[in-house]
Amino acid sequence: xxxxxxxxxxxxxxxxxxxxxxxxxxxxxxxxxxxxxxxxxxxxxxxxxxxxxxxxxxxxxxxxxxxxxxxxxxxxxxxxxxxxxxxxxxxxxxxxxxxxxxxxxxxxxxxxxxxxxxxxxxxxxxxx
Amino acid sequence: xxxxxxxxxxxxxxxxxxxxxxxxxxxxxxxxxxxxxxxxxxxxxxxxxxxxxxxxxxxxxxxxxxxxxxxxxxxxxxxxxxxxxxxxxxxxxxxxxxxxxxxxxxxxxxxxxxxxxxxxxxxxxxxxxxxxxxxxxxxxxxxxxxxxxxxxxxxxxxxxxxxxxxxxxxxxx
Numbered sequence: 001x002x003x004x005x006x007x008x009x010x011x012x013x014x015x016x017x018x019x020x021x022x023x024x025x026x027x028x029x030x031x032x033x034x035x036x037x038x039x040x041x042x043x044x045x046x047x048x049x050x051x052x053x054x055x056x057x058x059x060x061x062x063x064x065x066x067x068x069x070x071x072x073x074x075x076x077x078x079x080x081x082x083x084x085x086x087x088x089x090x091x092x093x094x095x096x097x098x099x100x101x102x103x104x105x106x107x108x109x110x111x112x113x114x115x116x117x118x119x120x121x122x123x124x125x126x127x128x
Numbered sequence: 129x130x131x132x133x134x135x136x137x138x139x140x141x142x143x144x145x146x147x148x149x150x151x152x153x154x155x156x157x158x159x160x161x162x163x164x165x166x167x168x169x170x171x172x173x174x175x176x177x178x179x180x181x182x183x184x185x186x187x188x189x190x191x192x193x194x195x196x197x198x199x200x201x202x203x204x205x206x207x208x209x210x211x212x213x214x215x216x217x218x219x220x221x222x223x224x225x226x227x228x229x230x231x232x233x234x235x236x237x238x239x240x241x242x243x244x245x246x247x248x249x250x251x252x253x254x255x256x257x258x259x260x261x262x263x264x265x266x267x268x269x270x271x272x273x274x275x276x277x278x279x280x281x282x283x284x285x286x287x288x289x290x291x292x293x294x295x296x297x298x299x300x301x
Contacts, residue, residue, distance in 0.1 A: 073198070074173040075261035
């Protein structure tokens with residue numbers, strides 16, 4: 001019985017992992033499907049500009065976001081955002097959505113559109 | 129030795145023991161700290177031990193997550209309730225922290241400022257950022273340990289500001 005419970009637990013865990021696991025390429029595809037073809041230059045500009053508020057994405061993630069950076073207020077270390085440098089980025093869909101939601105709110109004052117997400121992600125994927 | 133001297137010595141010893149036993153108690157994470165506390169509350173800043181603020185302060189902080197020190201840090205209501213339950217159950221901080229909940233920043237409490245009298249001058253340094261960036265100096269802060277006797281020496285930020293350092297570099301400003 002214990003073995004069965006353990007097996008079921010592992011199976012559920014595996015499923016949950018599977019349900020949220022993704023790749024930057026897959027995410028980009030799904031954002032493009034909800035909007036139109038991504039533009040890396042638009043993404044780069046979006047990432048490095050302010051949008052009527054105090055911060056840009058680069059305020060905390062730096063430009064290019066391929067190294068450890070620091071949170072602009074607390075100083076806490078933020079791991080690199082570029083998926084080529086940090087394999088933990090853009091592989092968990094729930095996490096990606098959570099942080100787009102929070103950070104777009106801080107930077108743009110609203111949630112980002114699928115087009116904006118596609119643009120930014122496509123640029124981040126080119127950062128080495 | 130006179131009995132008076134013994135009494136004085138005994139009192140001094142007792143005082144030291146009491147001090148020592150209290151010293152390490154504040155700022156420790158309880159064993160039941162849920163993983164979600166770290167994943168939700170330790171991305172932008174280090175996880176703060178719940179006993180550093182009284183329950184009234186945590187309640188206000190959790191009620192106002194949409195305006196969390198200048199940032200919208202709202203989480204799903206179920207997660208919010210779980211974290212709030214953990215914080216309230218493990219809240220603390222009586223001495224040097226206002227019980228009425230008017231202390232919302234740990235760095236503004238009387239207790240914190242007494243403890244960091246000499247360190248405060250480093251807080252605005254670029255590589256430290258702020259007083260809430262505990263882990264810069266307290267290398268075990270993420271495990272809830274703030275009890276080191278010696279803060280790491282010769283890090284960049286110290287060299288830039290410490291006038292007694294032989295290797296002093298000019299401040300970039």
